[in-house]
Amino acid sequence: MMQNDETMASYKGKPINEMTLIFPAKSCNESFARVVAASFVSQLDPTVEELADVKTAVSEAVTNSIIHGYENQTGNIKMVCSLYQDSIEIEIIDEGNGIENIELAMQPLYTSKPEMERSGMGFTVMETFMDKVNVESEVGKGTKVAMCKRFKSIGK
Amino acid sequence: MLQIKFSNRGNTLIVRLNGELDHHAADDVKRKIDNEMIKPACKNIVFDLSKLIFMDSSGIGVIMGRYKNIYKTNGKIMIVCSNPHIVKLLEMSGIPKIIPIFDNVDKAVKKALEVAEYDAK
Numbered sequence: 001m002m003q004n005d006e007t008m009a010s011y012k013g014k015p016i017n018e019m020t021l022i023f024p025a026k027s028c029n030e031s032f033a034r035v036v037a038a039s040f041v042s043q044l045d046p047t048v049e050e051l052a053d054v055k056t057a058v059s060e061a062v063t064n065s066i067i068h069g070y071e072n073q074t075g076n077i078k079m080v081c082s083l084y085q086d087s088i089e090i091e092i093i094d095e096g097n098g099i100e101n102i103e104l105a106m107q108p109l110y111t112s113k114p115e116m117e118r119s120g121m122g123f124t125v126m127e128t129f130m131d132k133v134n135v136e137s138e139v140g141k142g143t144k145v146a147m148c149k150r151f152k153s154i155g156k
Numbered sequence: 157m158l159q160i161k162f163s164n165r166g167n168t169l170i171v172r173l174n175g176e177l178d179h180h181a182a183d184d185v186k187r188k189i190d191n192e193m194i195k196p197a198c199k200n201i202v203f204d205l206s207k208l209i210f211m212d213s214s215g216i217g218v219i220m221g222r223y224k225n226i227y228k229t230n231g232k233i234m235i236v237c238s239n240p241h242i243v244k245l246l247e248m249s250g251i252p253k254i255i256p257i258f259d260n261v262d263k264a265v266k267k268a269l270e271v272a273e274y275d276a277k
Contacts, residue, residue: 027180034210052210052241059212063179117186119216121249128248 015082015089017043022078025070025094027063033079034058040081041088046151053129054088054149060122061092061145068112069096069143087131087150095142102135160185162192165265167199167272176210182218189222200268201226204261205237215242216249223255232271234264 019040023029034055041054058079065077080091099105105112106127111120126133130147137143158181159174169192177185192198201222205211219235226233235257237243246252258264 027178030178030180031176031210049241055210056212056241056245059178059210063212063214067179117217117221119213119220119249121213121216124248125213125245 013084015084017083019081020078022076025066025075025077027066030059030062033062037079037081037090041083043083044086044151044154047153050151050153057126057129057147058090058092060125061147064122065092065094065096065143069094071097086154087148089146089148091144091146093142093144098139098141098143099135099137100139102137106135158185160188164197166269167197168202168265168268169193169198169200170202170204170261170265172204172207174207177208177215177218178210178212179214182214185218186221193225199229200232200272202234202236202261202264202268205235205239205242208239208242211242211245216245216251219251219255230275232268234258234268236261236264
Protein backbone atom coordinates (compact mmCIF):
# COMPACT_ATOMS: atom_id res chain seq x y z
CA MET A 1 0.00 0.00 0.00
CA MET A 2 1.34 3.38 -0.94
CA GLN A 3 1.85 5.44 2.17
CA ASN A 4 1.72 9.16 2.38
CA ASP A 5 3.67 10.44 5.36
CA GLU A 6 2.09 13.82 5.18
CA THR A 7 -0.71 13.40 7.64
CA MET A 8 -3.57 15.80 7.46
CA ALA A 9 -2.16 17.13 10.73
CA SER A 10 -3.95 20.40 10.94
CA TYR A 11 -7.26 18.60 10.74
CA LYS A 12 -6.45 16.00 13.38
CA GLY A 13 -7.41 16.06 16.99
CA LYS A 14 -10.58 14.47 18.19
CA PRO A 15 -13.50 14.46 15.80
CA ILE A 16 -16.65 15.96 17.24
CA ASN A 17 -18.78 13.57 15.20
CA GLU A 18 -18.25 10.57 12.93
CA MET A 19 -20.28 8.61 10.42
CA THR A 20 -19.72 5.59 8.21
CA LEU A 21 -21.91 4.65 5.26
CA ILE A 22 -21.57 1.47 3.21
CA PHE A 23 -23.48 1.16 -0.05
CA PRO A 24 -23.33 -0.88 -3.28
CA ALA A 25 -21.40 0.59 -6.22
CA LYS A 26 -24.48 1.59 -8.18
CA SER A 27 -24.62 4.88 -10.05
CA CYS A 28 -27.95 5.76 -8.41
CA ASN A 29 -26.03 5.93 -5.11
CA GLU A 30 -23.83 8.80 -6.34
CA SER A 31 -26.50 11.34 -5.46
CA PHE A 32 -27.32 9.44 -2.26
CA ALA A 33 -23.71 9.59 -1.05
CA ARG A 34 -23.20 13.30 -1.80
CA VAL A 35 -26.50 14.26 -0.16
CA VAL A 36 -25.61 12.24 2.96
CA ALA A 37 -22.17 13.90 3.16
CA ALA A 38 -23.67 17.35 2.69
CA SER A 39 -26.33 16.65 5.27
CA PHE A 40 -23.74 15.45 7.79
CA VAL A 41 -21.48 18.47 7.29
CA SER A 42 -24.46 20.82 7.59
CA GLN A 43 -24.12 20.48 11.39
CA LEU A 44 -21.24 22.96 11.08
CA ASP A 45 -23.42 25.45 9.21
CA PRO A 46 -21.09 26.02 6.23
CA THR A 47 -22.06 28.26 3.31
CA VAL A 48 -24.09 26.99 0.35
CA GLU A 49 -20.95 27.31 -1.77
CA GLU A 50 -18.86 25.22 0.64
CA LEU A 51 -21.59 22.56 0.74
CA ALA A 52 -21.65 22.45 -3.06
CA ASP A 53 -17.85 21.93 -3.04
CA VAL A 54 -18.18 18.94 -0.70
CA LYS A 55 -21.04 17.44 -2.71
CA THR A 56 -19.12 17.72 -5.96
CA ALA A 57 -15.93 16.20 -4.53
CA VAL A 58 -17.84 13.24 -3.04
CA SER A 59 -19.66 12.74 -6.33
CA GLU A 60 -16.33 12.55 -8.20
CA ALA A 61 -14.74 10.08 -5.77
CA VAL A 62 -17.79 7.78 -5.69
CA THR A 63 -18.11 7.91 -9.49
CA ASN A 64 -14.43 6.90 -9.80
CA SER A 65 -15.00 3.88 -7.54
CA ILE A 66 -18.00 2.78 -9.62
CA ILE A 67 -16.49 3.31 -13.07
CA HIS A 68 -12.82 2.52 -12.46
CA GLY A 69 -12.68 0.63 -9.14
CA TYR A 70 -15.44 -1.85 -9.88
CA GLU A 71 -15.89 -1.19 -13.63
CA ASN A 72 -19.64 -1.34 -13.11
CA GLN A 73 -19.39 -4.78 -11.44
CA THR A 74 -20.81 -5.39 -7.98
CA GLY A 75 -18.94 -4.26 -4.90
CA ASN A 76 -19.29 -2.01 -1.90
CA ILE A 77 -18.15 1.54 -1.35
CA LYS A 78 -17.47 2.83 2.16
CA MET A 79 -17.71 6.50 3.00
CA VAL A 80 -16.23 7.58 6.33
CA CYS A 81 -16.85 11.15 7.47
CA SER A 82 -15.12 12.75 10.47
CA LEU A 83 -16.31 16.14 11.55
CA TYR A 84 -14.05 18.59 13.39
CA GLN A 85 -14.76 22.06 14.83
CA ASP A 86 -14.37 23.81 11.51
CA SER A 87 -13.51 21.07 9.01
CA ILE A 88 -14.41 17.68 7.61
CA GLU A 89 -12.42 14.67 6.50
CA ILE A 90 -14.13 12.31 4.06
CA GLU A 91 -12.73 8.95 2.99
CA ILE A 92 -14.15 7.07 0.00
CA ILE A 93 -12.91 3.49 0.07
CA ASP A 94 -13.43 0.69 -2.44
CA GLU A 95 -12.08 -2.84 -2.79
CA GLY A 96 -11.91 -2.66 -6.56
CA ASN A 97 -9.17 -2.76 -9.20
CA GLY A 98 -6.88 -0.19 -7.64
CA ILE A 99 -4.87 2.41 -9.55
CA GLU A 100 -1.59 1.42 -11.18
CA ASN A 101 -0.18 4.92 -11.55
CA ILE A 102 -1.74 7.39 -9.12
CA GLU A 103 0.28 10.34 -10.41
CA LEU A 104 -0.96 9.74 -13.97
CA ALA A 105 -4.54 9.16 -12.83
CA MET A 106 -4.50 12.53 -11.05
CA GLN A 107 -3.31 14.48 -14.12
CA PRO A 108 -5.94 16.91 -15.40
CA LEU A 109 -7.71 15.59 -18.52
CA TYR A 110 -6.22 12.10 -18.14
CA THR A 111 -8.79 9.35 -18.48
CA SER A 112 -8.25 5.62 -18.78
CA LYS A 113 -11.60 5.35 -20.53
CA PRO A 114 -11.69 7.91 -23.37
CA GLU A 115 -14.42 5.90 -25.13
CA MET A 116 -16.80 6.75 -22.29
CA GLU A 117 -16.52 10.51 -22.95
CA ARG A 118 -15.25 11.05 -19.44
CA SER A 119 -13.66 14.45 -18.98
CA GLY A 120 -10.67 13.22 -16.97
CA MET A 121 -11.29 16.02 -14.51
CA GLY A 122 -12.41 13.99 -11.47
CA PHE A 123 -9.28 14.31 -9.31
CA THR A 124 -8.74 17.90 -10.46
CA VAL A 125 -12.24 18.77 -9.26
CA MET A 126 -11.59 17.07 -5.90
CA GLU A 127 -8.29 18.94 -5.48
CA THR A 128 -9.85 22.27 -6.42
CA PHE A 129 -12.93 22.01 -4.24
CA MET A 130 -11.26 20.44 -1.19
CA ASP A 131 -8.12 21.62 0.67
CA LYS A 132 -6.28 18.30 0.59
CA VAL A 133 -6.70 15.07 -1.34
CA ASN A 134 -4.68 11.98 -0.53
CA VAL A 135 -4.92 8.80 -2.60
CA GLU A 136 -3.75 5.37 -1.51
CA SER A 137 -4.19 2.45 -3.85
CA GLU A 138 -3.02 -1.06 -4.53
CA VAL A 139 -3.70 -2.91 -7.76
CA GLY A 140 -6.17 -5.72 -7.16
CA LYS A 141 -6.92 -4.54 -3.62
CA GLY A 142 -8.64 -1.20 -3.90
CA THR A 143 -8.41 2.53 -3.45
CA LYS A 144 -8.86 4.99 -0.61
CA VAL A 145 -9.36 8.67 -1.36
CA ALA A 146 -9.12 10.91 1.72
CA MET A 147 -10.23 14.52 1.36
CA CYS A 148 -10.22 17.39 3.85
CA LYS A 149 -11.87 20.74 3.80
CA ARG A 150 -11.78 23.57 6.29
CA PHE A 151 -14.80 25.83 6.30
CA LYS A 152 -13.48 29.37 6.26
CA SER A 153 -16.95 30.73 6.92
CA ILE A 154 -17.04 29.15 10.38
CA GLY A 155 -16.05 31.28 13.34
CA LYS A 156 -16.42 34.52 11.40
CA MET B 157 -33.10 13.11 -10.87
CA LEU B 158 -32.63 14.89 -14.15
CA GLN B 159 -35.32 16.10 -16.52
CA ILE B 160 -34.44 16.93 -20.08
CA LYS B 161 -36.56 19.07 -22.38
CA PHE B 162 -35.96 19.85 -26.03
CA SER B 163 -37.21 22.76 -28.05
CA ASN B 164 -36.18 24.21 -31.39
CA ARG B 165 -35.62 27.73 -32.63
CA GLY B 166 -34.91 27.52 -36.31
CA ASN B 167 -32.03 25.10 -36.67
CA THR B 168 -30.93 25.55 -33.07
CA LEU B 169 -31.74 22.80 -30.57
CA ILE B 170 -32.29 24.06 -27.04
CA VAL B 171 -31.51 21.41 -24.41
CA ARG B 172 -32.94 22.36 -21.06
CA LEU B 173 -31.63 20.35 -18.13
CA ASN B 174 -33.53 20.47 -14.87
CA GLY B 175 -32.12 18.74 -11.76
CA GLU B 176 -28.77 17.02 -11.21
CA LEU B 177 -26.31 16.04 -13.93
CA ASP B 178 -23.90 13.35 -12.73
CA HIS B 179 -22.50 10.09 -14.10
CA HIS B 180 -25.80 8.33 -13.32
CA ALA B 181 -27.73 10.75 -15.54
CA ALA B 182 -25.04 11.31 -18.19
CA ASP B 183 -25.53 8.32 -20.48
CA ASP B 184 -29.26 8.92 -20.84
CA VAL B 185 -28.70 12.62 -21.59
CA LYS B 186 -26.06 11.83 -24.22
CA ARG B 187 -28.31 9.31 -25.96
CA LYS B 188 -31.32 11.65 -25.99
CA ILE B 189 -29.34 14.64 -27.29
CA ASP B 190 -27.65 12.55 -29.99
CA ASN B 191 -31.07 11.26 -31.10
CA GLU B 192 -32.24 14.85 -31.54
CA MET B 193 -29.06 15.90 -33.31
CA ILE B 194 -29.45 13.40 -36.15
CA LYS B 195 -32.59 15.24 -37.23
CA PRO B 196 -31.79 17.36 -40.29
CA ALA B 197 -33.21 20.54 -38.74
CA CYS B 198 -30.60 20.51 -35.96
CA LYS B 199 -27.39 22.37 -36.53
CA ASN B 200 -26.59 24.28 -33.34
CA ILE B 201 -27.07 23.42 -29.66
CA VAL B 202 -27.83 25.70 -26.75
CA PHE B 203 -27.35 23.98 -23.40
CA ASP B 204 -29.71 25.69 -20.99
CA LEU B 205 -28.28 24.88 -17.55
CA SER B 206 -30.20 27.59 -15.71
CA LYS B 207 -32.42 25.01 -13.96
CA LEU B 208 -29.54 22.68 -13.18
CA ILE B 209 -28.93 22.48 -9.43
CA PHE B 210 -25.92 20.14 -9.47
CA MET B 211 -23.25 19.14 -11.95
CA ASP B 212 -19.95 17.28 -11.61
CA SER B 213 -17.23 16.45 -14.16
CA SER B 214 -19.58 13.98 -15.86
CA GLY B 215 -21.42 17.06 -17.17
CA ILE B 216 -18.17 18.38 -18.65
CA GLY B 217 -17.83 15.04 -20.47
CA VAL B 218 -21.38 15.39 -21.84
CA ILE B 219 -20.77 18.95 -23.11
CA MET B 220 -17.32 18.21 -24.56
CA GLY B 221 -18.62 15.09 -26.32
CA ARG B 222 -21.44 17.08 -27.99
CA TYR B 223 -18.94 19.84 -28.87
CA LYS B 224 -16.74 17.34 -30.72
CA ASN B 225 -19.73 15.98 -32.68
CA ILE B 226 -21.19 19.34 -33.58
CA TYR B 227 -17.80 20.80 -34.54
CA LYS B 228 -17.57 18.24 -37.36
CA THR B 229 -20.77 19.56 -38.94
CA ASN B 230 -19.81 23.24 -38.45
CA GLY B 231 -22.56 23.68 -35.87
CA LYS B 232 -22.28 26.11 -32.98
CA ILE B 233 -22.68 25.35 -29.30
CA MET B 234 -23.59 27.79 -26.52
CA ILE B 235 -24.21 27.46 -22.79
CA VAL B 236 -26.73 29.31 -20.64
CA CYS B 237 -25.76 29.22 -16.97
CA SER B 238 -25.65 31.57 -14.02
CA ASN B 239 -25.23 29.10 -11.12
CA PRO B 240 -21.84 30.19 -9.68
CA HIS B 241 -20.84 26.67 -8.70
CA ILE B 242 -21.50 25.26 -12.17
CA VAL B 243 -19.77 28.25 -13.79
CA LYS B 244 -16.75 27.55 -11.55
CA LEU B 245 -16.70 23.93 -12.73
CA LEU B 246 -16.96 24.99 -16.38
CA GLU B 247 -14.13 27.50 -15.93
CA MET B 248 -11.93 24.89 -14.26
CA SER B 249 -12.27 22.68 -17.33
CA GLY B 250 -11.46 25.49 -19.76
CA ILE B 251 -14.84 25.20 -21.51
CA PRO B 252 -15.49 29.00 -21.66
CA LYS B 253 -12.43 29.30 -23.95
CA ILE B 254 -14.23 27.33 -26.66
CA ILE B 255 -17.94 27.61 -25.73
CA PRO B 256 -19.44 31.00 -24.81
CA ILE B 257 -21.58 31.23 -21.66
CA PHE B 258 -24.66 33.47 -21.52
CA ASP B 259 -27.10 34.42 -18.79
CA ASN B 260 -30.22 33.81 -20.88
CA VAL B 261 -31.42 31.65 -23.75
CA ASP B 262 -32.35 34.53 -26.09
CA LYS B 263 -28.81 35.91 -26.07
CA ALA B 264 -27.34 32.44 -26.66
CA VAL B 265 -29.66 31.65 -29.60
CA LYS B 266 -29.00 35.07 -31.13
CA LYS B 267 -25.24 34.54 -30.89
CA ALA B 268 -25.48 31.04 -32.42
CA LEU B 269 -27.38 32.47 -35.40
CA GLU B 270 -24.96 35.39 -35.81
CA VAL B 271 -21.91 33.16 -35.77
CA ALA B 272 -23.53 30.68 -38.17
CA GLU B 273 -24.41 33.52 -40.57
CA TYR B 274 -20.92 34.96 -40.36
CA ASP B 275 -19.45 31.54 -41.18
CA ALA B 276 -21.79 31.17 -44.17
CA LYS B 277 -20.42 34.34 -45.78
